[in-house]
Amino acid sequence: MRVAVVKVFLGLLLTMFVAGPLLSGQLAEAQTASQTDRIAALEKQAAANKDAIAAAQTSGDNAWMLVSSALVLMMSGPGLALFYGGLVRKKNVLGTMMQTFAMMAVITVLWAVVLYSLAFGDGNAFIGGFHNIFLRGVGLTPDVYAPTIPSQTFMVYQLMFAIITPALISGAFAERMKFSAMLAFMVLWSLFIYGPMAHMVWGKGGLLNAAMGGRIPCLDFAGGTVVHVTSGVSALVTAIYLGKRLGYPKEPMPPHSVVLSFIGACLLWVGWFGFNAGSALAAGTLATSAFVATHFGAAAAAIGWSGAEWIRQGKVSALGAISGAVAGLVAITPAAGFVTPISAIWIGLIAGVFCYLMVVKVKALFGYDDSLDAFGVHGAGGTLGAVLTGFFANSTINPIFGAGKATGLFEGNGHQVLNQIIGVALAWSISIVGTLIILFVVDKTLGLRVSEDEERDGLDLSQHGEEGYDWAH
Protein backbone atom coordinates (compact mmCIF):
# COMPACT_ATOMS: atom_id res chain seq x y z
CA MET A 1 0.00 0.00 0.00
CA ARG A 2 2.71 2.36 0.97
CA VAL A 3 4.71 1.40 -2.19
CA ALA A 4 1.70 2.16 -4.36
CA VAL A 5 1.31 5.56 -2.82
CA VAL A 6 4.97 6.32 -3.35
CA LYS A 7 4.67 5.20 -7.01
CA VAL A 8 1.73 7.46 -7.63
CA PHE A 9 3.52 10.34 -5.94
CA LEU A 10 6.66 9.79 -8.02
CA GLY A 11 4.54 9.49 -11.12
CA LEU A 12 2.91 12.77 -10.40
CA LEU A 13 6.25 14.41 -9.78
CA LEU A 14 7.55 13.07 -13.11
CA THR A 15 4.50 14.28 -14.88
CA MET A 16 4.96 17.70 -13.38
CA PHE A 17 8.61 17.93 -14.34
CA VAL A 18 8.19 16.61 -17.84
CA ALA A 19 4.72 17.62 -18.80
CA GLY A 20 4.76 20.87 -16.89
CA PRO A 21 7.11 22.75 -19.15
CA LEU A 22 5.58 21.14 -22.22
CA LEU A 23 2.15 22.02 -21.08
CA SER A 24 3.03 25.49 -19.97
CA GLY A 25 4.79 26.13 -23.24
CA GLN A 26 1.68 25.18 -25.08
CA LEU A 27 -0.40 27.30 -22.80
CA ALA A 28 1.94 30.20 -23.23
CA GLU A 29 1.73 29.81 -26.94
CA ALA A 30 -2.01 29.67 -26.73
CA GLN A 31 -2.02 32.63 -24.39
CA THR A 32 0.19 34.68 -26.74
CA ALA A 33 -2.15 33.94 -29.56
CA SER A 34 -5.23 34.96 -27.59
CA GLN A 35 -3.54 38.07 -26.21
CA THR A 36 -2.69 39.26 -29.71
CA ASP A 37 -6.23 38.63 -30.76
CA ARG A 38 -7.53 40.38 -27.74
CA ILE A 39 -5.32 43.43 -28.23
CA ALA A 40 -6.27 43.49 -31.89
CA ALA A 41 -9.88 43.27 -30.89
CA LEU A 42 -9.42 46.04 -28.35
CA GLU A 43 -7.66 48.19 -30.87
CA LYS A 44 -10.44 47.62 -33.31
CA GLN A 45 -12.95 48.48 -30.65
CA ALA A 46 -10.99 51.62 -29.72
CA ALA A 47 -10.98 52.69 -33.33
CA ALA A 48 -14.70 52.13 -33.48
CA ASN A 49 -15.07 53.91 -30.12
CA LYS A 50 -13.14 56.86 -31.41
CA ASP A 51 -15.76 57.36 -34.03
CA ALA A 52 -18.45 56.70 -31.45
CA ILE A 53 -16.86 59.15 -29.01
CA ALA A 54 -16.52 61.74 -31.73
CA ALA A 55 -20.12 61.14 -32.68
CA ALA A 56 -21.20 61.40 -29.05
CA GLN A 57 -19.24 64.60 -28.61
CA THR A 58 -20.75 66.01 -31.74
CA SER A 59 -24.25 65.17 -30.66
CA GLY A 60 -23.59 66.45 -27.13
CA ASP A 61 -22.15 69.71 -28.39
CA ASN A 62 -24.84 70.03 -31.00
CA ALA A 63 -27.59 69.45 -28.45
CA TRP A 64 -26.19 72.17 -26.20
CA MET A 65 -25.75 74.58 -29.06
CA LEU A 66 -29.29 74.07 -30.33
CA VAL A 67 -30.61 74.63 -26.81
CA SER A 68 -28.38 77.71 -26.49
CA SER A 69 -29.72 79.05 -29.78
CA ALA A 70 -33.25 78.67 -28.48
CA LEU A 71 -32.26 80.32 -25.19
CA VAL A 72 -30.83 83.33 -27.01
CA LEU A 73 -34.01 83.66 -29.07
CA MET A 74 -35.96 83.50 -25.81
CA MET A 75 -34.04 86.59 -24.73
CA SER A 76 -35.56 88.51 -27.62
CA GLY A 77 -39.00 86.96 -27.93
CA PRO A 78 -40.43 87.05 -24.46
CA GLY A 79 -37.37 88.47 -22.65
CA LEU A 80 -36.54 91.81 -24.20
CA ALA A 81 -40.06 92.37 -25.52
CA LEU A 82 -41.52 92.08 -22.01
CA PHE A 83 -38.67 94.01 -20.42
CA TYR A 84 -39.05 96.94 -22.80
CA GLY A 85 -42.83 96.53 -23.14
CA GLY A 86 -43.33 97.04 -19.42
CA LEU A 87 -41.12 100.12 -19.32
CA VAL A 88 -43.14 102.18 -21.80
CA ARG A 89 -46.54 103.79 -21.31
CA LYS A 90 -49.45 101.49 -21.96
CA LYS A 91 -50.39 103.10 -25.28
CA ASN A 92 -47.00 101.94 -26.66
CA VAL A 93 -46.74 98.43 -25.27
CA LEU A 94 -47.49 96.57 -28.50
CA GLY A 95 -45.51 98.95 -30.68
CA THR A 96 -42.49 98.40 -28.47
CA MET A 97 -42.89 94.64 -28.38
CA MET A 98 -43.34 94.59 -32.16
CA GLN A 99 -39.98 96.30 -32.64
CA THR A 100 -38.29 93.27 -31.11
CA PHE A 101 -40.58 90.73 -32.74
CA ALA A 102 -40.08 92.26 -36.17
CA MET A 103 -36.35 91.70 -35.77
CA MET A 104 -37.01 88.00 -35.22
CA ALA A 105 -38.60 87.82 -38.64
CA VAL A 106 -36.74 90.40 -40.70
CA ILE A 107 -33.18 89.82 -39.53
CA THR A 108 -33.63 86.06 -39.91
CA VAL A 109 -34.35 86.40 -43.61
CA LEU A 110 -31.67 89.06 -44.06
CA TRP A 111 -29.21 86.71 -42.34
CA ALA A 112 -29.96 83.89 -44.75
CA VAL A 113 -29.77 86.11 -47.79
CA VAL A 114 -26.55 88.01 -47.13
CA LEU A 115 -25.81 89.00 -43.54
CA TYR A 116 -24.31 85.69 -42.43
CA SER A 117 -21.93 85.84 -45.36
CA LEU A 118 -20.92 89.41 -44.53
CA ALA A 119 -20.27 88.48 -40.92
CA PHE A 120 -18.69 85.06 -41.15
CA GLY A 121 -17.79 84.48 -44.78
CA ASP A 122 -14.28 84.81 -46.17
CA GLY A 123 -13.28 88.38 -46.68
CA ASN A 124 -10.79 90.95 -45.45
CA ALA A 125 -9.99 92.14 -41.94
CA PHE A 126 -13.10 94.31 -41.79
CA ILE A 127 -15.91 92.45 -43.51
CA GLY A 128 -16.74 89.06 -44.96
CA GLY A 129 -17.63 88.49 -48.57
CA PHE A 130 -20.48 87.12 -50.61
CA HIS A 131 -19.32 83.49 -50.77
CA ASN A 132 -22.05 82.29 -48.43
CA ILE A 133 -24.99 84.35 -49.67
CA PHE A 134 -28.26 82.43 -49.55
CA LEU A 135 -26.39 80.17 -47.11
CA ARG A 136 -24.38 78.56 -49.89
CA GLY A 137 -21.90 76.10 -48.41
CA VAL A 138 -23.43 76.29 -44.95
CA GLY A 139 -24.34 72.67 -44.47
CA LEU A 140 -24.41 69.98 -41.86
CA THR A 141 -20.68 69.33 -41.56
CA PRO A 142 -18.56 71.35 -39.17
CA ASP A 143 -16.41 74.22 -40.41
CA VAL A 144 -13.54 76.25 -39.00
CA TYR A 145 -15.68 78.09 -36.45
CA ALA A 146 -16.67 75.05 -34.40
CA PRO A 147 -15.13 71.64 -35.07
CA THR A 148 -17.80 69.50 -33.43
CA ILE A 149 -21.10 71.01 -34.54
CA PRO A 150 -22.76 71.32 -37.93
CA SER A 151 -22.05 74.68 -39.51
CA GLN A 152 -25.79 75.29 -39.73
CA THR A 153 -25.96 75.08 -35.94
CA PHE A 154 -23.22 77.69 -35.69
CA MET A 155 -25.00 79.78 -38.29
CA VAL A 156 -28.37 79.69 -36.52
CA TYR A 157 -26.75 80.35 -33.13
CA GLN A 158 -25.06 83.46 -34.46
CA LEU A 159 -28.32 84.51 -36.06
CA MET A 160 -29.90 84.82 -32.63
CA PHE A 161 -27.23 87.39 -31.71
CA ALA A 162 -27.91 89.30 -34.89
CA ILE A 163 -31.60 89.45 -33.91
CA ILE A 164 -31.25 90.71 -30.37
CA THR A 165 -28.54 93.29 -31.08
CA PRO A 166 -30.63 95.72 -33.17
CA ALA A 167 -33.63 94.97 -30.96
CA LEU A 168 -31.66 96.36 -28.01
CA ILE A 169 -31.38 99.72 -29.78
CA SER A 170 -35.15 100.05 -29.90
CA GLY A 171 -35.08 100.89 -26.18
CA ALA A 172 -33.55 104.27 -26.99
CA PHE A 173 -36.11 105.44 -29.52
CA ALA A 174 -39.15 103.81 -27.91
CA GLU A 175 -42.48 105.60 -28.15
CA ARG A 176 -41.67 107.86 -31.10
CA MET A 177 -40.28 106.11 -34.20
CA LYS A 178 -42.26 105.08 -37.25
CA PHE A 179 -42.54 101.35 -37.73
CA SER A 180 -41.50 101.60 -41.39
CA ALA A 181 -38.49 103.77 -40.56
CA MET A 182 -37.55 101.40 -37.77
CA LEU A 183 -37.50 98.45 -40.19
CA ALA A 184 -35.38 100.29 -42.74
CA PHE A 185 -33.03 101.54 -40.05
CA MET A 186 -32.57 98.08 -38.57
CA VAL A 187 -31.86 96.40 -41.89
CA LEU A 188 -29.26 99.01 -42.84
CA TRP A 189 -27.79 99.00 -39.37
CA SER A 190 -27.39 95.23 -39.39
CA LEU A 191 -25.75 95.27 -42.81
CA PHE A 192 -23.35 98.14 -42.20
CA ILE A 193 -22.60 98.00 -38.51
CA TYR A 194 -23.43 94.60 -37.05
CA GLY A 195 -22.05 92.58 -39.98
CA PRO A 196 -18.64 94.28 -40.05
CA MET A 197 -18.29 94.30 -36.25
CA ALA A 198 -19.15 90.61 -35.97
CA HIS A 199 -16.64 89.87 -38.73
CA MET A 200 -13.89 91.90 -37.11
CA VAL A 201 -14.29 90.25 -33.72
CA TRP A 202 -15.39 86.71 -34.58
CA GLY A 203 -14.95 86.20 -38.31
CA LYS A 204 -12.14 84.42 -40.14
CA GLY A 205 -9.24 86.86 -40.47
CA GLY A 206 -11.09 89.57 -38.55
CA LEU A 207 -9.02 92.53 -37.36
CA LEU A 208 -9.86 92.07 -33.67
CA ASN A 209 -10.28 88.27 -33.64
CA ALA A 210 -8.14 86.96 -30.78
CA ALA A 211 -8.89 83.29 -31.48
CA MET A 212 -7.95 83.43 -35.14
CA GLY A 213 -4.92 85.67 -35.04
CA GLY A 214 -6.35 89.11 -35.68
CA ARG A 215 -3.88 91.98 -35.80
CA ILE A 216 -5.32 93.57 -32.66
CA PRO A 217 -6.39 90.58 -30.56
CA CYS A 218 -9.42 91.74 -28.65
CA LEU A 219 -11.15 89.52 -26.10
CA ASP A 220 -14.88 89.40 -26.60
CA PHE A 221 -16.27 86.08 -25.51
CA ALA A 222 -19.96 86.53 -26.17
CA GLY A 223 -20.37 89.96 -27.68
CA GLY A 224 -19.57 92.79 -25.30
CA THR A 225 -18.19 94.81 -28.17
CA VAL A 226 -20.13 93.31 -31.04
CA VAL A 227 -23.53 93.29 -29.35
CA HIS A 228 -23.65 95.70 -26.44
CA VAL A 229 -21.26 98.48 -27.36
CA THR A 230 -22.51 98.75 -30.93
CA SER A 231 -26.18 98.63 -29.95
CA GLY A 232 -25.76 100.87 -26.90
CA VAL A 233 -23.77 103.57 -28.67
CA SER A 234 -26.05 103.48 -31.71
CA ALA A 235 -28.95 103.78 -29.28
CA LEU A 236 -27.51 106.97 -27.83
CA VAL A 237 -26.92 108.44 -31.28
CA THR A 238 -30.47 107.57 -32.32
CA ALA A 239 -32.01 109.02 -29.16
CA ILE A 240 -30.17 112.31 -29.69
CA TYR A 241 -30.86 112.46 -33.44
CA LEU A 242 -34.56 111.71 -32.98
CA GLY A 243 -35.03 114.16 -30.14
CA LYS A 244 -37.00 113.80 -26.96
CA ARG A 245 -40.46 112.36 -26.67
CA LEU A 246 -43.26 114.91 -26.57
CA GLY A 247 -43.53 116.25 -23.06
CA TYR A 248 -40.21 114.80 -21.89
CA PRO A 249 -39.05 115.48 -19.19
CA LYS A 250 -41.98 117.55 -17.86
CA GLU A 251 -44.77 115.07 -18.37
CA PRO A 252 -44.50 111.97 -16.19
CA MET A 253 -43.69 108.83 -18.18
CA PRO A 254 -43.32 106.08 -15.63
CA PRO A 255 -43.27 102.43 -16.73
CA HIS A 256 -46.81 101.14 -17.19
CA SER A 257 -46.02 97.68 -15.80
CA VAL A 258 -42.93 96.86 -13.82
CA VAL A 259 -44.40 93.36 -13.56
CA LEU A 260 -43.94 92.76 -17.30
CA SER A 261 -40.42 94.17 -17.09
CA PHE A 262 -39.68 91.95 -14.14
CA ILE A 263 -40.70 88.79 -16.00
CA GLY A 264 -38.79 89.96 -19.06
CA ALA A 265 -35.61 90.60 -17.11
CA CYS A 266 -35.78 87.19 -15.46
CA LEU A 267 -36.18 85.58 -18.88
CA LEU A 268 -33.18 87.59 -20.05
CA TRP A 269 -31.13 86.25 -17.15
CA VAL A 270 -32.04 82.65 -17.99
CA GLY A 271 -31.55 83.15 -21.71
CA TRP A 272 -28.16 84.71 -21.09
CA PHE A 273 -26.80 81.29 -20.16
CA GLY A 274 -27.28 80.36 -23.80
CA PHE A 275 -25.80 83.68 -24.87
CA ASN A 276 -22.61 83.36 -22.82
CA ALA A 277 -22.11 79.67 -22.03
CA GLY A 278 -23.21 78.83 -25.57
CA SER A 279 -20.40 81.00 -26.86
CA ALA A 280 -18.00 78.20 -25.86
CA LEU A 281 -19.50 76.53 -28.97
CA ALA A 282 -19.23 73.15 -27.21
CA ALA A 283 -20.69 71.51 -24.13
CA GLY A 284 -17.33 71.39 -22.36
CA THR A 285 -15.60 72.89 -19.35
CA LEU A 286 -15.37 76.34 -20.92
CA ALA A 287 -19.16 76.41 -21.20
CA THR A 288 -19.38 75.61 -17.49
CA SER A 289 -16.94 78.36 -16.66
CA ALA A 290 -18.83 80.91 -18.73
CA PHE A 291 -22.14 79.74 -17.26
CA VAL A 292 -20.87 80.22 -13.71
CA ALA A 293 -19.29 83.62 -14.45
CA THR A 294 -22.52 84.80 -16.10
CA HIS A 295 -24.63 83.90 -13.10
CA PHE A 296 -22.25 85.41 -10.58
CA GLY A 297 -21.84 88.59 -12.58
CA ALA A 298 -25.60 89.13 -12.81
CA ALA A 299 -26.18 88.47 -9.13
CA ALA A 300 -23.39 90.80 -8.02
CA ALA A 301 -24.59 93.59 -10.31
CA ALA A 302 -28.15 93.31 -8.98
CA ILE A 303 -26.65 93.88 -5.54
CA GLY A 304 -24.41 96.71 -6.81
CA TRP A 305 -27.28 98.67 -8.40
CA SER A 306 -29.64 97.99 -5.50
CA GLY A 307 -27.00 99.02 -2.99
CA ALA A 308 -26.40 102.32 -4.77
CA GLU A 309 -30.11 102.92 -4.89
CA TRP A 310 -30.54 102.07 -1.23
CA ILE A 311 -27.88 104.57 -0.26
CA ARG A 312 -29.16 107.35 -2.51
CA GLN A 313 -32.90 106.85 -2.30
CA GLY A 314 -33.40 104.90 0.87
CA LYS A 315 -35.24 102.08 -0.90
CA VAL A 316 -34.44 99.15 -3.16
CA SER A 317 -36.79 99.13 -6.13
CA ALA A 318 -37.72 96.07 -8.15
CA LEU A 319 -36.94 97.96 -11.34
CA GLY A 320 -33.52 98.83 -9.94
CA ALA A 321 -32.73 95.25 -8.99
CA ILE A 322 -33.63 93.85 -12.40
CA SER A 323 -31.89 96.70 -14.23
CA GLY A 324 -28.79 95.92 -12.20
CA ALA A 325 -28.94 92.25 -13.11
CA VAL A 326 -29.20 93.12 -16.81
CA ALA A 327 -26.28 95.54 -16.47
CA GLY A 328 -24.21 92.77 -14.89
CA LEU A 329 -25.14 90.33 -17.63
CA VAL A 330 -24.06 92.90 -20.20
CA ALA A 331 -20.74 93.59 -18.48
CA ILE A 332 -19.85 89.95 -17.94
CA THR A 333 -20.63 89.06 -21.57
CA PRO A 334 -17.19 89.86 -23.05
CA ALA A 335 -15.45 88.36 -20.01
CA ALA A 336 -17.59 85.27 -19.46
CA GLY A 337 -15.18 82.74 -20.97
CA PHE A 338 -12.03 84.31 -19.55
CA VAL A 339 -12.58 84.97 -15.86
CA THR A 340 -12.92 83.15 -12.55
CA PRO A 341 -16.20 83.23 -10.63
CA ILE A 342 -14.78 85.70 -8.11
CA SER A 343 -13.58 88.03 -10.88
CA ALA A 344 -17.10 87.80 -12.29
CA ILE A 345 -18.48 89.01 -8.97
CA TRP A 346 -16.12 92.01 -9.04
CA ILE A 347 -17.07 92.85 -12.61
CA GLY A 348 -20.74 92.57 -11.67
CA LEU A 349 -20.47 94.78 -8.60
CA ILE A 350 -18.60 97.49 -10.49
CA ALA A 351 -21.02 97.32 -13.41
CA GLY A 352 -24.07 97.55 -11.16
CA VAL A 353 -22.92 100.78 -9.54
CA PHE A 354 -21.50 102.21 -12.78
CA CYS A 355 -24.64 101.65 -14.84
CA TYR A 356 -26.82 103.00 -12.02
CA LEU A 357 -24.83 106.24 -12.09
CA MET A 358 -24.98 106.37 -15.90
CA VAL A 359 -28.75 106.00 -15.91
CA VAL A 360 -29.55 108.19 -12.93
CA LYS A 361 -26.86 110.87 -12.93
CA VAL A 362 -25.25 111.08 -16.36
CA LYS A 363 -28.50 110.92 -18.34
CA ALA A 364 -29.99 113.69 -16.21
CA LEU A 365 -26.80 115.72 -16.60
CA PHE A 366 -26.84 115.66 -20.40
CA GLY A 367 -30.63 115.57 -20.74
CA TYR A 368 -30.92 113.13 -23.66
CA ASP A 369 -34.05 111.00 -23.85
CA ASP A 370 -32.73 107.44 -23.98
CA SER A 371 -36.26 106.22 -23.22
CA LEU A 372 -35.45 102.80 -21.77
CA ASP A 373 -31.75 103.34 -21.05
CA ALA A 374 -30.37 101.23 -23.88
CA PHE A 375 -27.19 103.30 -23.74
CA GLY A 376 -27.02 103.54 -19.96
CA VAL A 377 -27.19 99.78 -19.58
CA HIS A 378 -25.83 98.27 -22.81
CA GLY A 379 -23.50 100.94 -24.11
CA ALA A 380 -22.03 101.82 -20.74
CA GLY A 381 -22.10 98.28 -19.34
CA GLY A 382 -20.66 96.80 -22.54
CA THR A 383 -17.82 99.32 -22.68
CA LEU A 384 -17.00 98.80 -19.01
CA GLY A 385 -17.16 95.00 -19.36
CA ALA A 386 -14.92 94.98 -22.43
CA VAL A 387 -12.27 97.05 -20.66
CA LEU A 388 -12.52 95.06 -17.42
CA THR A 389 -12.05 91.86 -19.44
CA GLY A 390 -8.57 93.16 -20.21
CA PHE A 391 -7.91 93.37 -16.48
CA PHE A 392 -9.45 90.12 -15.25
CA ALA A 393 -8.89 87.65 -18.15
CA ASN A 394 -7.04 84.60 -16.88
CA SER A 395 -5.13 81.95 -18.83
CA THR A 396 -6.14 79.17 -16.44
CA ILE A 397 -9.73 79.68 -17.50
CA ASN A 398 -9.01 80.10 -21.18
CA PRO A 399 -5.46 79.91 -22.56
CA ILE A 400 -6.45 81.76 -25.71
CA PHE A 401 -2.93 83.10 -26.32
CA GLY A 402 -1.31 79.69 -25.64
CA ALA A 403 -0.89 77.61 -22.48
CA GLY A 404 0.67 79.57 -19.60
CA LYS A 405 0.80 82.84 -21.54
CA ALA A 406 -0.54 85.77 -19.56
CA THR A 407 -3.95 86.91 -20.77
CA GLY A 408 -5.12 89.87 -18.71
CA LEU A 409 -3.47 92.70 -16.82
CA PHE A 410 -3.70 91.05 -13.42
CA GLU A 411 -1.75 88.14 -14.89
CA GLY A 412 0.89 90.46 -16.27
CA ASN A 413 -0.35 91.23 -19.76
CA GLY A 414 -1.01 94.95 -19.48
CA HIS A 415 -1.09 95.31 -23.24
CA GLN A 416 -4.42 93.50 -23.34
CA VAL A 417 -6.17 96.44 -21.69
CA LEU A 418 -4.94 98.63 -24.53
CA ASN A 419 -6.21 96.10 -27.07
CA GLN A 420 -9.59 96.08 -25.38
CA ILE A 421 -9.73 99.88 -25.44
CA ILE A 422 -8.83 99.93 -29.13
CA GLY A 423 -11.56 97.37 -29.84
CA VAL A 424 -14.11 99.40 -27.93
CA ALA A 425 -13.00 102.67 -29.53
CA LEU A 426 -13.38 101.11 -32.97
CA ALA A 427 -16.87 99.88 -32.08
CA TRP A 428 -17.80 103.35 -30.79
CA SER A 429 -16.50 105.06 -33.93
CA ILE A 430 -18.21 102.71 -36.36
CA SER A 431 -21.45 102.92 -34.41
CA ILE A 432 -21.49 106.70 -34.21
CA VAL A 433 -20.55 107.39 -37.81
CA GLY A 434 -22.54 104.52 -39.31
CA THR A 435 -25.68 105.21 -37.31
CA LEU A 436 -25.63 108.92 -38.14
CA ILE A 437 -25.39 108.18 -41.87
CA ILE A 438 -28.15 105.58 -41.72
CA LEU A 439 -30.43 107.87 -39.69
CA PHE A 440 -29.84 110.69 -42.15
CA VAL A 441 -30.69 108.50 -45.13
CA VAL A 442 -33.85 107.07 -43.55
CA ASP A 443 -34.91 110.49 -42.28
CA LYS A 444 -34.61 112.01 -45.76
CA THR A 445 -36.47 109.15 -47.46
CA LEU A 446 -39.10 107.71 -45.12
CA GLY A 447 -38.96 110.15 -42.22
CA LEU A 448 -38.01 108.85 -38.80
CA ARG A 449 -40.60 110.11 -36.37
CA VAL A 450 -44.32 109.64 -36.14
CA SER A 451 -46.42 112.82 -36.26
CA GLU A 452 -47.25 114.60 -33.01
CA ASP A 453 -50.82 113.34 -33.10
CA GLU A 454 -49.66 109.81 -33.71
CA GLU A 455 -47.22 110.08 -30.84
CA ARG A 456 -49.99 111.31 -28.54
CA ASP A 457 -52.25 108.45 -29.60
CA GLY A 458 -49.44 105.97 -29.00
CA LEU A 459 -47.66 103.62 -31.37
CA ASP A 460 -50.12 100.76 -30.78
CA LEU A 461 -52.99 102.61 -32.42
CA SER A 462 -51.09 104.81 -34.86
CA GLN A 463 -48.66 102.20 -36.19
CA HIS A 464 -50.51 98.94 -35.78
CA GLY A 465 -54.20 99.79 -35.41
CA GLU A 466 -54.66 97.88 -32.18
CA GLU A 467 -54.38 98.27 -28.44
CA GLY A 468 -52.55 96.24 -25.86
CA TYR A 469 -55.19 96.71 -23.22
CA ASP A 470 -58.76 97.07 -24.30
CA TRP A 471 -60.49 97.89 -21.03
CA ALA A 472 -63.94 98.12 -22.54
CA HIS A 473 -64.26 94.42 -23.36
Added chain:
Amino acid sequence: MQKIEAVIQPSKLDAVKDALVEIGINGMTIFEARGHGRQKGHTEVYRGREYSVDLLPKVKLELVVADEMVDRAVQAIITSARTGTIGDGKIFISKIDEAIRIRNDERGEIAL
Protein backbone atom coordinates in the same frame (compact mmCIF):
# COMPACT_ATOMS: atom_id res chain seq x y z
CA MET B 1 -84.35 108.56 2.17
CA GLN B 2 -80.79 109.66 2.04
CA LYS B 3 -77.81 108.82 -0.10
CA ILE B 4 -74.54 108.01 1.61
CA GLU B 5 -71.45 108.30 -0.52
CA ALA B 6 -68.28 107.06 1.11
CA VAL B 7 -64.79 107.26 -0.35
CA ILE B 8 -62.63 104.69 1.43
CA GLN B 9 -59.31 102.84 1.20
CA PRO B 10 -59.62 99.88 -1.22
CA SER B 11 -58.22 97.56 1.41
CA LYS B 12 -61.15 98.38 3.72
CA LEU B 13 -63.90 97.49 1.25
CA ASP B 14 -64.60 94.01 2.59
CA ALA B 15 -64.77 95.19 6.18
CA VAL B 16 -67.18 98.00 5.27
CA LYS B 17 -69.41 95.68 3.25
CA ASP B 18 -69.57 93.20 6.10
CA ALA B 19 -70.41 95.91 8.61
CA LEU B 20 -73.24 97.25 6.42
CA VAL B 21 -74.71 93.83 5.79
CA GLU B 22 -74.61 93.18 9.54
CA ILE B 23 -76.90 96.15 10.24
CA GLY B 24 -79.28 95.05 7.50
CA ILE B 25 -78.18 97.13 4.54
CA ASN B 26 -77.92 94.94 1.48
CA GLY B 27 -78.03 97.31 -1.46
CA MET B 28 -74.95 99.22 -2.43
CA THR B 29 -73.00 100.26 -5.53
CA ILE B 30 -69.23 100.29 -5.61
CA PHE B 31 -66.90 102.22 -7.92
CA GLU B 32 -63.18 101.95 -8.34
CA ALA B 33 -62.01 105.52 -8.11
CA ARG B 34 -58.92 107.69 -7.96
CA GLY B 35 -58.53 110.80 -5.93
CA HIS B 36 -56.84 112.67 -3.18
CA GLY B 37 -57.68 114.85 -0.25
CA ARG B 38 -55.38 117.14 1.62
CA GLN B 39 -52.50 114.68 1.74
CA LYS B 40 -51.86 114.75 -2.05
CA GLY B 41 -50.54 111.29 -2.94
CA HIS B 42 -47.01 109.96 -2.79
CA THR B 43 -43.74 109.82 -4.72
CA GLU B 44 -42.59 106.90 -6.85
CA VAL B 45 -39.02 106.52 -8.14
CA TYR B 46 -38.20 104.70 -11.37
CA ARG B 47 -34.51 104.50 -12.24
CA GLY B 48 -33.81 107.63 -10.24
CA ARG B 49 -36.66 109.68 -11.73
CA GLU B 50 -39.24 110.82 -9.26
CA TYR B 51 -42.90 110.79 -10.17
CA SER B 52 -45.48 112.25 -7.82
CA VAL B 53 -48.65 110.22 -7.88
CA ASP B 54 -51.38 112.49 -6.52
CA LEU B 55 -54.41 110.51 -7.62
CA LEU B 56 -54.46 107.49 -5.40
CA PRO B 57 -56.61 104.42 -5.87
CA LYS B 58 -59.79 104.61 -3.81
CA VAL B 59 -63.12 102.84 -3.62
CA LYS B 60 -66.35 104.79 -3.61
CA LEU B 61 -69.52 103.30 -2.15
CA GLU B 62 -72.98 104.60 -2.80
CA LEU B 63 -75.97 103.48 -0.82
CA VAL B 64 -79.40 104.90 -0.36
CA VAL B 65 -81.02 104.16 2.98
CA ALA B 66 -84.12 105.04 4.94
CA ASP B 67 -83.75 108.15 7.13
CA GLU B 68 -83.68 106.23 10.39
CA MET B 69 -80.87 103.99 9.11
CA VAL B 70 -78.51 106.84 8.20
CA ASP B 71 -76.74 107.22 11.53
CA ARG B 72 -76.21 103.51 12.01
CA ALA B 73 -74.91 103.13 8.46
CA VAL B 74 -72.52 106.05 8.84
CA GLN B 75 -71.29 104.70 12.15
CA ALA B 76 -70.76 101.26 10.60
CA ILE B 77 -68.70 102.75 7.80
CA ILE B 78 -66.62 104.91 10.11
CA THR B 79 -65.85 102.04 12.45
CA SER B 80 -64.95 99.54 9.76
CA ALA B 81 -63.07 101.86 7.38
CA ARG B 82 -60.91 103.71 9.86
CA THR B 83 -57.18 102.95 9.94
CA GLY B 84 -56.29 106.19 11.67
CA THR B 85 -53.84 107.23 8.99
CA ILE B 86 -54.02 109.91 6.32
CA GLY B 87 -56.18 108.95 3.34
CA ASP B 88 -58.96 107.11 5.17
CA GLY B 89 -61.56 108.93 3.09
CA LYS B 90 -64.78 110.92 3.46
CA ILE B 91 -68.51 110.38 3.77
CA PHE B 92 -71.09 112.60 2.08
CA ILE B 93 -74.82 112.51 2.78
CA SER B 94 -77.54 113.98 0.61
CA LYS B 95 -81.31 113.84 0.37
CA ILE B 96 -83.00 111.58 -2.13
CA ASP B 97 -86.43 112.50 -3.49
CA GLU B 98 -87.48 109.23 -4.94
CA ALA B 99 -86.39 105.63 -5.45
CA ILE B 100 -87.98 103.32 -8.02
CA ARG B 101 -87.46 99.58 -8.43
CA ILE B 102 -87.31 98.94 -12.16
CA ARG B 103 -88.62 95.36 -11.94
CA ASN B 104 -92.06 96.17 -10.47
CA ASP B 105 -92.37 99.95 -10.28
CA GLU B 106 -92.27 100.02 -6.48
CA ARG B 107 -91.56 103.47 -5.15
CA GLY B 108 -90.16 105.00 -1.97
CA GLU B 109 -88.37 103.22 0.83
CA ILE B 110 -89.85 99.87 -0.15
CA ALA B 111 -87.86 100.03 -3.34
CA LEU B 112 -84.51 100.25 -1.53
